[in-house]
Amino acid sequence: MKLAIRLHPSDSVAVAMEAGAPGECFSVLSEQGAECDRVEIASALPLPYHKVALAEIAAGEAVLKYGQVIGLASAPIRRGEWVHLHNLQSATFGPRGEEA
């Protein structure tokens, strides 16, 4: 099974070690290397090392990686969905330079 790494127990995303297609299942490893979750890919992960959502995330909600806020969801994100520029934005800089 393909692998993803969750860097902190409170994270809402994991980093997938490979690209993935919808319907594929990834084993999610904790920072200690033990399986802590399995997630079915809901939208294509086009490239390795991209993020997959581990939780349902509402638009405007903080997205957590490293146990910290990496930005705000700019659209609702389903568990298993690819998380990137189309649904996550900086909490410091908005998409056109205004404050988010």
Place this chain on the structure above:
Amino acid sequence: MEAHGTFLGYPRANGQVGVRNHPLVMATCDCAYEEARRMAAAIPGAVVVGQFHGCGADPMVVQQMVGIANNPNVGAVLLVGLGCETISVDRLADGMDATAKPVESLVIQRDGGSLKAIEAGTRLLREMAALLSTQQRQPCDIARLTVALQCGGSDATSGIAANPAVGVATDRLVAAGATVLFSETVELIGTGRLLAPRAVSPEVASLIQRAIADEVWRGKATGISGRSLPKGNEDGGITTIEEKALGNILKSGASPIQGVLENSRERLERPTRPGLYLQNGTAWDVASITHMAAVGAQLAIFTTGRGSTTGHAILPVIKVTGNPDTFRNMSDNMDVDAGRIILGQAGITQVGEEIVALALAVASGAKPKAEALGFTDFQMFRRDAVVENMLRRCR
């Protein structure tokens, strides 16, 4: 395990220690660069740098040029000016510590034009190279070492593997009494509440927060957008500046932060005692290494995911990648394979200790790949005076 022991360096008369012994040709202004380049090309081992910000005396350029000439990796300096520039050879020589190394100057307009200057400069450089070749490396305490941390061409593996491994190396080096500098202030945005508690004093904590807040202000003032990351970062799985920053700061380990070194139009600050420092400055890779070299760094540890190939004119640069595909694909450029962490083949601590061992070997003369390839990248960063004046009025 604490990094301990010694490395083989070149002690200077002023107490500094070089890990290299370069004869350096420094063009003070753009108009003297072609002559300077030809002098250096004639003498194997000589390196040439120029600054490409014109011939006015921008204070940041002057401070950094002087700092580079004073860097202990430079064994002798030949300053080359045109003659009509404000940033003259005398101005740079005045700032240099002449007790530490030989310093010579040529002025093309004064000394008979290009060909006569090139001939005279090449001869001076030959004499410098001959002198430097008689100097021997000697055992030096690790406390004489200042290491610059840098990243470039990051991807999501940088924050999982390469930067955490370098963070282990940072903590080992600091525990052994070395000095470590991290910079790239824009890539600290969103991490202030993690870094500030590591400051040695409330004053340093507020300087860290101020440095980050200033970068946010500069970003907004100059129209940075949420889509501000290089394409390679985005293709590599990094989405936001905060995500990039949270990965970046892992390079600095968990050591206390001794201070924030300013590199501004007012001053260029040096570390005053060993330990870990934030040098407030650019994230532009080569220029960032330059400004850390200008306050005494002798070698750089550089993490990359996509595969940066750069070296530096006066510092050996060790490349660490956390991306196993990049290590395999670019084995001519990468020194340390932290991708083994991703593959479960090595632990973060193990790779961190390998980085310390390699850093000491490189400090003793071993050439990392960018140096073996002869890469002598050199760029210099200066702040926009208009933006800085606005920042001062607005904050």
